[in-house]
Amino acid sequence: MNWDDESTNPTRVVGPAADGEDRAVEAALRPKDLGEFVGQERVRTQLDLVLKAARARGATADHVLLSGAPGLGKTTLSMIIAAEMGAPIRITSGPAIQHAGDLAAILSSLAEGEVLFLDEIHRMSRPAEEMLYMAMEDFRVDVVVGKGPGATAIPLELPPFTLVGATTRAGLLPPPLRDRFGFTGHMEFYSPAELERVIHRSARLLEVDIADQGAAEIAGRSRGTPRIANRLLRRVRDYAQVRADGVITREVAARALEVYEVDARGLDRLDRAVLTALLTLFGGGPVGLSTLAVAVGEERETVEEVAEPFLVREGLLARTPRGRVATPAAWAHLGLTPPTASGQPGLFAE
Numbered sequence: 001m002n003w004d005d006e007s008t009n010p011t012r013v014v015g016p017a018a019d020g021e022d023r024a025v026e027a028a029l030r031p032k033d034l035g036e037f038v039g040q041e042r043v044r045t046q047l048d049l050v051l052k053a054a055r056a057r058g059a060t061a062d063h064v065l066l067s068g069a070p071g072l073g074k075t076t077l078s079m080i081i082a083a084e085m086g087a088p089i090r091i092t093s094g095p096a097i098q099h100a101g102d103l104a105a106i107l108s109s110l111a112e113g114e115v116l117f118l119d120e121i122h123r124m125s126r127p128a129e130e131m132l133y134m135a136m137e138d139f140r141v142d143v144v145v146g147k148g149p150g151a152t153a154i155p156l157e158l159p160p161f162t163l164v165g166a167t168t169r170a171g172l173l174p175p176p177l178r179d180r181f182g183f184t185g186h187m188e189f190y191s192p193a194e195l196e197r198v199i200h201r202s203a204r205l206l207e208v209d210i211a212d213q214g215a216a217e218i219a220g221r222s223r224g225t226p227r228i229a230n231r232l233l234r235r236v237r238d239y240a241q242v243r244a245d246g247v248i249t250r251e252v253a254a255r256a257l258e259v260y261e262v263d264a265r266g267l268d269r270l271d272r273a274v275l276t277a278l279l280t281l282f283g284g285g286p287v288g289l290s291t292l293a294v295a296v297g298e299e300r301e302t303v304e305e306v307a308e309p310f311l312v313r314e315g316l317l318a319r320t321p322r323g324r325v326a327t328p329a330a331w332a333h334l335g336l337t338p339p340t341a342s343g344q345p346g347l348f349a350e
């Protein structure tokens with residue numbers, strides 16, 4: 001099974017990247033203003049001040065950098081910024097801008113005050129990135145015409161605009177780019193209570209009948225991510241329609257998510273396979289990544305990049321210099337007992 005490309009992998013119901021169905025329904029579920037946007041109090045309060053101050057000055061808002069994992073609401077916030085400023089928005093991404101000319105074409109066609117949302121800004125090409133520095137600071141680009149010794153740079157004035165850059169890793173951005181943003185917002189994973197609010201709101205929009213406990217059950221399995229919460233809600237709705245009376249109760253949600261192999265903590269089959277192998281075959285570790293990957297019949301990269309980040313975040317697995325090690329919480333989660341002194345003691349075993 002190919003788990004690597006989460007964007008095309010239809011089997012991973014807890015993958016954070018958007019799939020085709022997500023894209024089709026997300027537009028309808030996006031909050032339209034800051035008041036509707038759930039959670040992220042700090043970013044919301046700070047952004048509210050930035051936008052209100054810009055509006056009061058009759059100016060274009062400062063450039064904004066949003067960092068955080070996929071599915072936490074960066075695209076949604078960029079649309080809210082445009083809406084709050086009463087400005088149009090243009091959406092593109094770093095990988096779509098291969099040449100500086102691609103960027104020049106976009107920048108030169110922006111309207112005054114327009115918001116340019118640049119997703120995955122860390123994946124832009126170097127020449128485009130350098131052009132962006134000048135555009136952000138001076139609202140000007142140099143368009144190079146011709147090649148070789150005869151090439152000339154023609155300066156082009158741009159209307160003031162607001163760049164909203166999004167990145168999963170702010171640390172990957174070169175400091176000169178990072179420094180040109182007036183405001184940086186770090187998006188955190190959502191608490192279960194916040195996800196419950198997201199789920200109730202989406203259920204209302206999708207006209208799905210859901211009990212508080214049903215929403216809590218889905219929230220607990222959504223890995224801190226609204227996109228996953230909305231996707232699980234849709235899968236549970238299907239189950240409720242076909243196998244129950246359409247109402248999402250706690251039992252219906254739990255049964256539905258069992259069908260999709262998402263456990264009470266949001267682990268899926270791959271996550272559990274990795275943990276089970278670590279505990280049952282290697283006594284909780286330490287064990288090398290390659291050995292662990294062979295044991296679960298997956299590629300090293302799949303284990304390292306798809307399964308491990310969430311297991312580490314949940315405090316179920318630790319990456320140590322000696323190899324992968326299960327924590328006491330991992331034994332408890334799978335209902336297993338760690339080996340005693342007569343067995344093979346793990347790093348965390350007493």
Ligand SMILES: Nc1ncnc2c1ncn2[C@@H]1O[C@H](COP(=O)(O)OP(=O)(O)OP(=O)(O)O)[C@@H](O)[C@H]1O
Binds near residue numbers: 017018029069119198
């Ligand atoms: N704070 C929030 N309140 C309510 N819904 C939210 C919130 N954040 C995200 N969502 C929902 O989650 C979905 C995914 O959000 P969005 O596309 O903005 O994430 P993203 O961070 O841009 O992801 P990616 O980096 O993969 O593009 C949206 O449909 C939106 O409805």
